[in-house]
Amino acid sequence: MITHLPILQVVIPLMAAPICLILKRPQLAWIFALAVSGLAFAISLVLLQQVMVSGVISYELGGWQAPWGIEYRIDQLNALMLLIISTISTIVLFAAPESLDKEISKDKHTYFYVLYLLSLTGMLGIVATGDAFNVFVFLEITSLSAYALIAMGKKKQAVWASFQYLVMGTIGATFILIGIGLMYQMTGTLNMQDLAQRLPEVSQTRTVFTAFAFVIVGVCLKLAMFPLHLWLPNAYAYAPSIVTAFFSATSTKVAIYLLIRFTFSVFGLSFSFTTVPLQTLFMTLGVLGIFVASISAIYQHNIKHLFAYSSIAQIGYMIVGFSISSVSGLTATLLHLFNHALMKSAIFLALAAVAYRVGNVQLDNLKGLGREMPWTMAAIVIGGLSLIGVPLTVGFVSKWYLLTALIEQGWWPIAVLILLGSMLAVIYVWKVVEIAYFKESSGAPVKEAPLSFLIPIWTLVIANVYFGIDTRFSVEIAQAAAQSLFGGGL
Amino acid sequence: MINIVLLSLLVVIAIAIIRMKDLFAVVMLTGIYGLLSASFFVAMDAVDVAFTEAAVGAGISTLLMLVAITMTGRKEKVTRHKPFAALFIVLITGGLLIYGTLDMPLFGSADAPIHSHVAPRYLNDSMQEIGIPNVVTSVLASYRAFDTFGEVVVIFTAGIGVLALLFVPRRKEEDEKIASINDSMHEHHLVIRIITKMLIPFILLFALYVQFHGDYGPGGGFQAGVIFSSAIVLYTMLFGLSTARKVINQGFIQLMAAFGVLFYGCVGIASLMNGGNFFDYNVLSDDPVAGQHLGILLIEWGVGVTVAAIMIIIFFSFAGRRELQQHSENNKNRESL
Amino acid sequence: MLMGLFNNWVVIVLMMSGLYIVIAHGNLIKKLVGLTIFQTSVFIFYISMAKVNGGSAPILSENISLYSNPLPHVLILTAIVVGIATTALGLSLVVRLKESYGTIEEEEIQRQDNQQNQALNKERDK
Numbered sequence: 001m002i003t004h005l006p007i008l009q010v011v012i013p014l015m016a017a018p019i020c021l022i023l024k025r026p027q028l029a030w031i032f033a034l035a036v037s038g039l040a041f042a043i044s045l046v047l048l049q050q051v052m053v054s055g056v057i058s059y060e061l062g063g064w065q066a067p068w069g070i071e072y073r074i075d076q077l078n079a080l081m082l083l084i085i086s087t088i089s090t091i092v093l094f095a096a097p098e099s100l101d102k103e104i105s106k107d108k109h110t111y112f113y114v115l116y117l118l119s120l121t122g123m124l125g126i127v128a129t130g131d132a133f134n135v136f137v138f139l140e141i142t143s144l145s146a147y148a149l150i151a152m153g154k155k156k157q158a159v160w161a162s163f164q165y166l167v168m169g170t171i172g173a174t175f176i177l178i179g180i181g182l183m184y185q186m187t188g189t190l191n192m193q194d195l196a197q198r199l200p201e202v203s204q205t206r207t208v209f210t211a212f213a214f215v216i217v218g219v220c221l222k223l224a225m226f227p228l229h230l231w232l233p234n235a236y237a238y239a240p241s242i243v244t245a246f247f248s249a250t251s252t253k254v255a256i257y258l259l260i261r262f263t264f265s266v267f268g269l270s271f272s273f274t275t276v277p278l279q280t281l282f283m284t285l286g287v288l289g290i291f292v293a294s295i296s297a298i299y300q301h302n303i304k305h306l307f308a309y310s311s312i313a314q315i316g317y318m319i320v321g322f323s324i325s326s327v328s329g330l331t332a333t334l335l336h337l338f339n340h341a342l343m344k345s346a347i348f349l350a351l352a353a354v355a356y357r358v359g360n361v362q363l364d365n366l367k368g369l370g371r372e373m374p375w376t377m378a379a380i381v382i383g384g385l386s387l388i389g390v391p392l393t394v395g396f397v398s399k400w401y402l403l404t405a406l407i408e409q410g411w412w413p414i415a416v417l418i419l420l421g422s423m424l425a426v427i428y429v430w431k432v433v434e435i436a437y438f439k440e441s442s443g444a445p446v447k448e449a450p451l452s453f454l455i456p457i458w459t460l461v462i463a464n465v466y467f468g469i470d471t472r473f474s475v476e477i478a479q480a481a482a483q484s485l486f487g488g489g490l
Numbered sequence: 491m492i493n494i495v496l497l498s499l500l501v502v503i504a505i506a507i508i509r510m511k512d513l514f515a516v517v518m519l520t521g522i523y524g525l526l527s528a529s530f531f532v533a534m535d536a537v538d539v540a541f542t543e544a545a546v547g548a549g550i551s552t553l554l555m556l557v558a559i560t561m562t563g564r565k566e567k568v569t570r571h572k573p574f575a576a577l578f579i580v581l582i583t584g585g586l587l588i589y590g591t592l593d594m595p596l597f598g599s600a601d602a603p604i605h606s607h608v609a610p611r612y613l614n615d616s617m618q619e620i621g622i623p624n625v626v627t628s629v630l631a632s633y634r635a636f637d638t639f640g641e642v643v644v645i646f647t648a649g650i651g652v653l654a655l656l657f658v659p660r661r662k663e664e665d666e667k668i669a670s671i672n673d674s675m676h677e678h679h680l681v682i683r684i685i686t687k688m689l690i691p692f693i694l695l696f697a698l699y700v701q702f703h704g705d706y707g708p709g710g711g712f713q714a715g716v717i718f719s720s721a722i723v724l725y726t727m728l729f730g731l732s733t734a735r736k737v738i739n740q741g742f743i744q745l746m747a748a749f750g751v752l753f754y755g756c757v758g759i760a761s762l763m764n765g766g767n768f769f770d771y772n773v774l775s776d777d778p779v780a781g782q783h784l785g786i787l788l789i790e791w792g793v794g795v796t797v798a799a800i801m802i803i804i805f806f807s808f809a810g811r812r813e814l815q816q817h818s819e820n821n822k823n824r825e826s827l
Numbered sequence: 828m829l830m831g832l833f834n835n836w837v838v839i840v841l842m843m844s845g846l847y848i849v850i851a852h853g854n855l856i857k858k859l860v861g862l863t864i865f866q867t868s869v870f871i872f873y874i875s876m877a878k879v880n881g882g883s884a885p886i887l888s889e890n891i892s893l894y895s896n897p898l899p900h901v902l903i904l905t906a907i908v909v910g911i912a913t914t915a916l917g918l919s920l921v922v923r924l925k926e927s928y929g930t931i932e933e934e935e936i937q938r939q940d941n942q943q944n945q946a947l948n949k950e951r952d953k
Contacts, residue, residue: 007767011758017643017751018747018752021650021747021748061767061769062633062636062767062769062771063766064633068612068633069633070636107657110656111653111654111657112654115650118643118647125640133902134636134637136909137640137909138640140644140912140913141640141644144644144647144648144651144913147920148654157940159923159927160924160936160940163855164921166917170913171846171862177906178587178869178872181869185604186594187595187603188603188604188605188609190606190608205593206589206590206593208593209590210587213586260687303687364951434602452535484902498837500837500841500880501841504840504864507844507848513854513856517856520863520864527867530874531870534874534875535877535884535895536884536899537886538900539903543867543870546911547867551914554914555860555918558918561922562922566852566856566857567932567935571893572850572851576850576851577847579850580846582852583843584840584843587839587842588836588839591835591904592832594832595876596832597832597835597875597876598879600882600893602876607896612898613887614899623886623888624886624887629898629901630901630904637901637905640905641905641909644912648912648916649915651916652915655919655920656922656923687859706886755899769861793858804915808918
């Protein structure tokens with residue numbers, strides 16, 4: 001069975017979704033979904049361990065050899081992504097029943113779990129596959145379930161945010177489809193590794209340049225990279241709290257993965273960064289994104305909006321690391337990807353707890369919560385410190401690596417800008433702290449969140465601190481993945 | 491020559507759609523757009539795709555849009571925002587694409603890369619490896635069976651998504667009240683009702699034919715599922731939703747939708763149990779070709795069942811929502827009187 | 828040369844009219860129609876590249892030796908299903924929007940949201 005792990009990683013949550021629908025009772029569906037997500041987490045751990053020990057795993061679906069059939073291909077980068085997705089999914093799911101009770105009508109809980117599992121499946125599928133068209137199919141599974149999950153939010157704005165996301169997402173996916181079509185037309189293959197071998201021959205053609213542009217723009221739409229980020233804030237702010245916690249940590253990360261996979265592995269480093277002026281473009285957009293989004297975050301009145309803009313800013317940091325196009329720069333990006341998943345899921349899960357007790361997450365209603373919900377607010381504060389990049393948190397580690405990578409290349413001005421960007425994070429995090437701890441509560445006092453929230457929240461908070469101090473695990477994997485991306489393709 | 495005519499017609503329709511304000515006309519034109527592209531696919535030798543596009547583009551999608559319009563109104567407001575920004579984006583994108591076509595292999599040339607790598611194996615060896623004449627079926631059900639599995643999951647996701655958005659649980663008395671109003675509305679169509687009743691068995695029979703015939707000619711699970719569901723849709727339109735729900739109840743179709751996906755997946759699990767990779771049909775039987783046959787037959791059933799069930803779920807959800815809206819409007823009118 | 832590219836250019840015009848409808852029109856149903864046209868035109872692009880002059884449909888038969896490429900057909904079968912799935916979900920969102928906002932024009936929805944935000948802000952300033 002151990003040789004079949006790559007496919008089981010995706011197929012188990014996939015087949016669990018219809019079973020959830022058959023189980024029908026929300027309670028049962030939840031326990032089952034949790035068990036399945038836990039199993040996916042266990043599988044991803046084993047896969048990571050296998051990859052680190054014995055290198056790339058390839059799995060031929062249907063027993064058909066690679067370019068003719070679909071191949072699953074797990075290297076260090078894939079294994080890391082699979083681990084992040086399945087871990088966050090499992091932890092977040094712990095708090096789901098309580099949060100859903102307040103936010104979604106009872107008769108739709110089962111559908112929620114089915115869709116949740118489907119979106120988990122989609123993300124795992126995108127990461128595990130080695131076939132460009134298969135990416136498109138699983139991308140659509142993720143997107144469709146995401147549209148439905150976001151629209152399940154309590155307010156009517158949720159439906160509107162979901163529709164806007166649907167339009168942008170579909171345009172993005174269709175762009176990717178066009179790009180894949182053009183690549184296919186020039187090479188005759190859809191397998192990523194085969195593409196990587198065949199693209200250099202035709203890399204000077206105008207068609208391949210166009211293919212590259214379409215794939216990158218499509219992925220950047222999904223990524224919510226500045227200036228294509230407009231769909232994200234409302235989608236995150238109005239989605240059910242559990243959905244926000246899950247997606248903020250995973251869905252944009254999957255898009256970053258695709259960006260890295262296509263530029264480094266499929267098109268190849270020399271094409272992406274020498275034939276096409278990607279470096280200057282992405283560096284500029286990354287830095288601009290950090291500033292525009294951080295400043296927008298400062299002016300928000302809804303905390304979910306605030307942290308959604310902060311997510312766009314954090315994407316900016318990842319893009320900057322990516323566009324350095326050195327091993328250390330890519331390591332910084334991957335580290336930040338891992339670390340940001342930990343921070344944002346902790347913060348948004350804590351906000352789910354606030355929404356559970358207070359009913360909404362308007363900044364004004366936070367008054368006095370520092371005393372009334374000390375554990376929950378402490379989690380938000382630690383998450384916020386991590387966003388700023390204070391030492392002893394994970395945020396510090398990834399910023400440190402990013403700065404070293406920049407200085408290595410002698411790009412001092414950018415490094416200074418990055419530090420300035422972190423100052424902006426201080427302002428928006430302080431806004432939250434000030435209201436929660438230094439303003440008197442005006443309404444009736446609320447109780448601390450129940451343990452079903454606090455346990456997952458604090459698991460994530462402890463991870464935030466632990467990986468901030470003991471960096472061996474995360475740095476080792478990120479470095480290995482970055483090196484393998486530079487060491488000759490897939 | 492026929493290509494040029496068809497393509498020019500498509501352009502005319504696209505322009506008409508841009509200019510029209512009446513959404514009913516727009517939707518009908520979109521249906522025709524689907525039908526014309528299906529004809530174009532036939533001219534391009536893509537018979538399977540043509541069949542599917544005709545069923546989806548001209549059938550299901552037009553139908554759903556029409557139902558939606560009855561709920562949302564059929565006039566488009568004249569306000570058109572940011573036409574210049576739109577034009578700018580479109581010109582850049584289109585320009586880039588045209589730039590990209592300059593190095594493309596010419597249309598129809600047999601020595602293009604896509605005809606010399608990967609695809610030749612399907613054409614040359616699929617007869618020995620799979621043993622069925624329709625190469626499209628071989629590729630989608632065996633070589634790239636996992637993509638098709640993904641496709642079934644996509645349609646399943648959409649069905650559950652629509653349910654999550656539109657489904658309203660009803661109390662029994664309410665249901666009967668709505669049903670009685672609708673029944674009275676449907677009484678008029680007596681002739682059509684009788685003819686439809688006679689037609690339905692034939693539609694179902696045709697669905698089964700398409701389901702089994704996919705190995706040899708165009709067709710297969712997806713198309714069969716769509717045709718099957720269209721019979722139910724026809725029945726619902728003439729006899730009312732509550733009657734149709736008595737024949738096929740909500741719980742049962744949800745079960746069928748889930749069952750189809752599971753059934754497809756279980757074929758893969760069976761391959762694992764027999765020592766092959768996921769979806770390796772060779773190991774399903776002693777003779778590899780017989781195994782391939784069996785595998786394809788089974789997964790096509792999985793596809794058919796899920797697609798039929800989900801199409802029915804989607805249509806029922808829309809129709810149910812519409813009934814509810816009409817019901818509440820009626821109540822409002824009565825109160826104001 | 829020109830004939831070989833003509834097909835593709837017309838298809839690009841079709842794609843772009845779809846994209847134009849999506850961006851420039853405020854009516855949500857019209858937007859979904861635009862998406863459908865955009866996607867359908869991409870399907871036409873894929874299917875055109877599969878065609879081989881003088882070839883026939885890829886259903887094997889003894890007396891035919893030249894076939895069109897079956898792989899793009901398979902990909903587009905999947906993509907058509909993805910398209911209808913998106914349309915169905917999009918339409919159900921539109922129906923819900925009509926119920927809660929009373930309109931399906933982008934600008935009016937946006938205006939209602941803005942008004943609500945302004946009302947919230949005023950309350951806060953007090």
